[in-house]
Amino acid sequence: MPTIRGIPGPYRFFFYSFDCNEPKHVHVRRERMICKFWLEPVGLCANDRFSPAELNRIRAIIVRNHAHIQEAWHEHCGEQRSTH
Numbered sequence: 001m002p003t004i005r006g007i008p009g010p011y012r013f014f015f016y017s018f019d020c021n022e023p024k025h026v027h028v029r030r031e032r033m034i035c036k037f038w039l040e041p042v043g044l045c046a047n048d049r050f051s052p053a054e055l056n057r058i059r060a061i062i063v064r065n066h067a068h069i070q071e072a073w074h075e076h077c078g079e080q081r082s083t084h
Contacts, residue, residue, distance in 0.1 A: 004072045007065050011058060020077035026069050028058050037062055039070060 004013040012029045024039040033049040
Protein backbone atom coordinates (compact mmCIF):
# COMPACT_ATOMS: atom_id res chain seq x y z
CA MET A 1 0.00 0.00 0.00
CA PRO A 2 2.03 2.97 -1.21
CA THR A 3 1.58 6.00 1.03
CA ILE A 4 1.57 9.48 -0.46
CA ARG A 5 4.27 11.46 1.34
CA GLY A 6 4.25 15.17 2.03
CA ILE A 7 0.62 15.71 3.07
CA PRO A 8 0.66 16.96 6.67
CA GLY A 9 -2.00 16.06 9.18
CA PRO A 10 -3.43 13.07 10.98
CA TYR A 11 -4.42 11.20 7.82
CA ARG A 12 -2.64 8.60 5.74
CA PHE A 13 -3.31 8.98 2.01
CA PHE A 14 -2.56 5.83 0.02
CA PHE A 15 -3.32 3.51 -2.89
CA TYR A 16 -3.71 -0.24 -3.00
CA SER A 17 -1.56 -2.09 -5.51
CA PHE A 18 -4.65 -3.31 -7.39
CA ASP A 19 -6.20 0.19 -7.66
CA CYS A 20 -4.91 0.96 -11.14
CA ASN A 21 -7.82 -0.77 -12.87
CA GLU A 22 -10.30 1.70 -11.37
CA PRO A 23 -10.78 5.41 -12.07
CA LYS A 24 -8.25 7.60 -10.23
CA HIS A 25 -8.91 7.69 -6.50
CA VAL A 26 -7.21 7.84 -3.12
CA HIS A 27 -7.84 6.04 0.17
CA VAL A 28 -7.59 7.94 3.44
CA ARG A 29 -7.16 6.39 6.88
CA ARG A 30 -7.03 7.67 10.44
CA GLU A 31 -7.14 5.22 13.30
CA ARG A 32 -9.97 2.77 12.46
CA MET A 33 -11.69 5.10 10.00
CA ILE A 34 -11.23 4.86 6.24
CA CYS A 35 -12.70 6.50 3.19
CA LYS A 36 -12.14 6.61 -0.56
CA PHE A 37 -12.36 9.69 -2.78
CA TRP A 38 -12.51 9.82 -6.56
CA LEU A 39 -10.02 12.32 -8.02
CA GLU A 40 -11.71 13.34 -11.30
CA PRO A 41 -13.82 15.08 -10.14
CA VAL A 42 -13.05 15.02 -6.42
CA GLY A 43 -15.93 13.26 -4.70
CA LEU A 44 -16.60 10.78 -1.94
CA CYS A 45 -16.81 7.18 -3.10
CA ALA A 46 -16.94 5.24 0.19
CA ASN A 47 -16.82 5.98 3.90
CA ASP A 48 -16.42 3.87 7.00
CA ARG A 49 -16.76 5.82 10.28
CA PHE A 50 -15.62 9.35 9.32
CA SER A 51 -18.06 12.11 10.33
CA PRO A 52 -19.44 14.45 7.65
CA ALA A 53 -17.36 17.33 9.08
CA GLU A 54 -14.18 15.28 8.90
CA LEU A 55 -14.99 14.16 5.35
CA ASN A 56 -15.27 17.84 4.41
CA ARG A 57 -11.80 18.46 5.90
CA ILE A 58 -10.37 15.48 4.02
CA ARG A 59 -11.94 16.65 0.76
CA ALA A 60 -10.40 20.11 1.25
CA ILE A 61 -6.97 18.50 1.82
CA ILE A 62 -7.38 16.46 -1.36
CA VAL A 63 -8.34 19.57 -3.34
CA ARG A 64 -5.32 21.51 -1.96
CA ASN A 65 -2.97 18.61 -2.77
CA HIS A 66 -4.69 17.44 -5.95
CA ALA A 67 -1.67 17.82 -8.26
CA HIS A 68 0.59 16.01 -5.77
CA ILE A 69 -1.92 13.15 -5.37
CA GLN A 70 -2.36 12.86 -9.16
CA GLU A 71 1.43 12.72 -9.59
CA ALA A 72 1.62 9.96 -6.97
CA TRP A 73 -1.14 8.06 -8.80
CA HIS A 74 0.84 8.24 -12.05
CA GLU A 75 4.02 7.12 -10.28
CA HIS A 76 2.13 4.19 -8.79
CA CYS A 77 0.02 3.21 -11.80
CA GLY A 78 1.93 4.62 -14.75
CA GLU A 79 0.13 6.69 -17.32
CA GLN A 80 -2.91 4.40 -17.43
CA ARG A 81 -6.09 6.30 -18.03
CA SER A 82 -9.37 5.21 -16.54
CA THR A 83 -12.38 4.33 -18.65
CA HIS A 84 -14.67 6.25 -16.27
